[in-house]
Amino acid sequence: MATTQLTSAASSISSKGLFASFEGLRASSNAVQISSFSPLNHNRLCLRPIRRLVVNAATTVAPKYTALKPLGDRVLVKIKTAEEKTSGGILLPTTAQSKPQAGEVVAVGEGRTIGNNKVDVSLKSGAKVVYSKYAGTEVEFDGTNHLILKEDDIVGILDTEDVKDMMPLNDRVLIKVAEAEQKTAGGLYLTDASKEKPSIGTVIAVGPVPLDEEGKRKPLSVAPGNTVLYSKYAGNDFKGSDGSDYIALRVSDVMAILS
Secondary structure, three states, rough: OOOOOOOOHHHHHHHHHHHHHHOOOOOOOOOEEEEEEEEOOOEOOOOOEOOEEEOOOOOOOOOOOOOOOOOOEEEEEEEEOOEEEOOOOOOOOHOOOOOOOOEEEEEOOOOOEEHHHHHHOOOOOOOEEEEOOOOEEEEEEEEEEEEEEEHHEEEEOOOOOOOOHHOOOEEEEEEEEEEOOOOOOOEEOOOHHHHOOEEEEEEEEEEEOOOOOOOOOOOOOOOOOOOOOOOOOOOOEEEEOOOEEEEEHHHHEEEEEEO
């Protein structure tokens, strides 16, 4: 009976040879260095550094360019600085700071053509606006973060610090969300974790509606004061200064009027 003998060097596989080390992935403030694998050589995987891959959060415009003019119905918005403290004065780490959804319009495009009508951008420079959270392209221009986005991605105009004063744009409506039910139908109290997210609220303000191809505006199907049922996962959520929840969404996401 033949016996196969394995030496300790042949029978043991080093974990360094079997698994890749993550030490080759090093993050800095503005760059990531990634190491590549060399081909299999003598049963060992070797790490070999390659060129650095630079990942920037925003496209940086060189200082030699002193003007940026949006085209079409696009808008250039200077992003509002993220909150660094809580309302109680506690400093927030960068990872805990919420992504801003507000800014100031600094430039607008020439507008667009709808049918036979030329429609100008309704916003003007200096307007304080709120925009969709993940819309647009971030650009670092003149040392400041800006956002280039479509006019339709602007949710509304907000001249104060209180979201209830927002003036919705286009076909959007601003709704004050109803408070979540505190009890079940049987009278049992619900914990915060078990409370269902409400999809009912009261309309606070409505937008002016976009122009159709004939250059006319049609009234929206809802009006301020209406209690409505809306799609649960639509729109942009906001917290008012009074602690109330608000949502801005398109009128097409409103499913019914309750009375």
